[in-house]
Amino acid sequence: MSSIALKYPKTGHGGSGQNPPVPGGGGDGRGGSGSPNYGERLRRARLGLAVGLTPVAMLFVSFTSAYIVRQGLPTLDERTNTYVRDWLSVSLPVTLLVVNTVILLVSSITMELARRQITRQAALAPVKSIPGVSVGNERSFPWLNITVLLGFAFLVGQWLAWRELGDRGFYLATSPSSSFFYLLTGSHAAHLAGGVIALMVAAITALLQRPVEARRIVVDVTAWYWHFMAVLWIYIFALLWFAR
Numbered sequence: 094m095s096s097i098a099l100k101y102p103k104t105g106h107g108g109s110g111q112n113p114p115v116p117g118g119g120g121d122g123r124g125g126s127g128s129p130n131y132g133e134r135l136r137r138a139r140l141g142l143a144v145g146l147t148p149v150a151m152l153f154v155s156f157t158s159a160y161i162v163r164q165g166l167p168t169l170d171e172r173t174n175t176y177v178r179d180w181l182s183v184s185l186p187v188t189l190l191v192v193n194t195v196i197l198l199v200s201s202i203t204m205e206l207a208r209r210q211i212t213r214q215a216a217l218a219p220v221k222s223i224p225g226v227s228v229g230n231e232r233s234f235p236w237l238n239i240t241v242l243l244g245f246a247f248l249v250g251q252w253l254a255w256r257e258l259g260d261r262g263f264y265l266a267t268s269p270s271s272s273f274f275y276l277l278t279g280s281h282a283a284h285l286a287g288g289v290i291a292l293m294v295a296a297i298t299a300l301l302q303r304p305v306e307a308r309r310i311v312v313d314v315t316a317w318y319w320h321f322m323a324v325l326w327i328y329i330f331a332l333l334w335f336a337r
Contacts, residue, residue: 131215131306138314146321149284153325156280157332160273164336181268185333186257193250194330200243201323204292207236208316215309237296237312240319244289251282277329285322291315 167176210233255275263271295311 131310135310135313138310142314142317156277161336163269179268181270183263183270183274184261186254189250189254189257190330193247193254194326196243196247196250197323197326200240200247201320203236203243204240204316204319207240208313210236211309211312215305237292241289241292241296244285244292248282248286251278274333281326281329288315288319288322
């Protein structure tokens with residue numbers, strides 16, 4: 094019986110052959126066929142959001158610490174050479190702040206509905222591309238546009254609250270308590286304005302007929318950022334209410 098020798102090409106650093114590609118690892122978020130891997134991009138975007146929100150949370154934690162410490166800290170009066178308390182009780186525009194809170198909470202609900210809607214559309218997109226398969230015409234509701242309008246309404250409401258506070262005689266430099274009110278609410282409004290800009294970018298991507306998977310990433314990340322802003326505002330409102 095004759096023996097048959099099977100020869101294999103050498104692999105490794107010294108051989109002329111090539112090792113098979115190893116799946117996983119880094120990459121640019123594309124699949125094996127070269128098409129974009131939107132699932133991997135979404136995971137990376139969420140991770141980047143979590144990393145980006147960490148310093149924001151630490152910023153407001155530091156504001157809270159300074160607020161509580163400064164509230165009980167006396168200052169030296171140069172005229173009498175004695176320590177006095179210059180912390181004044183701020184007359185909060187409670188009605189406006191409550192209305193703004195309700196607006197922001199409703200916008201968080203509409204934002205979540207927009208996120209779930211785009212997620213469902215992205216899941217059905219591969220099925221719709223199959224010839225002969227029909228999943229029906231799903232009617233999409235403009236939850237994203239409603240959220241943008243509610244975001245602008247909240248910012249306008251905050252501006253009205255600042256005006257009412259000024260009419261009551263509390264300005265930025267009136268006392269440390271009023272300074273902290275403007276600092277906390279102004280910082281939150283600035284971060285929320287960034288969320289409104291992100292929502293407008295998501296709406297523009299829809300008008301430009303971008304792939305639904307790409308639009309899903311923008312809407313999903315913005316939705317979690319928006320929920321964070323809503324929770325952060327409730328925390329700020331509670332801090333101003335109970336620590337006043």
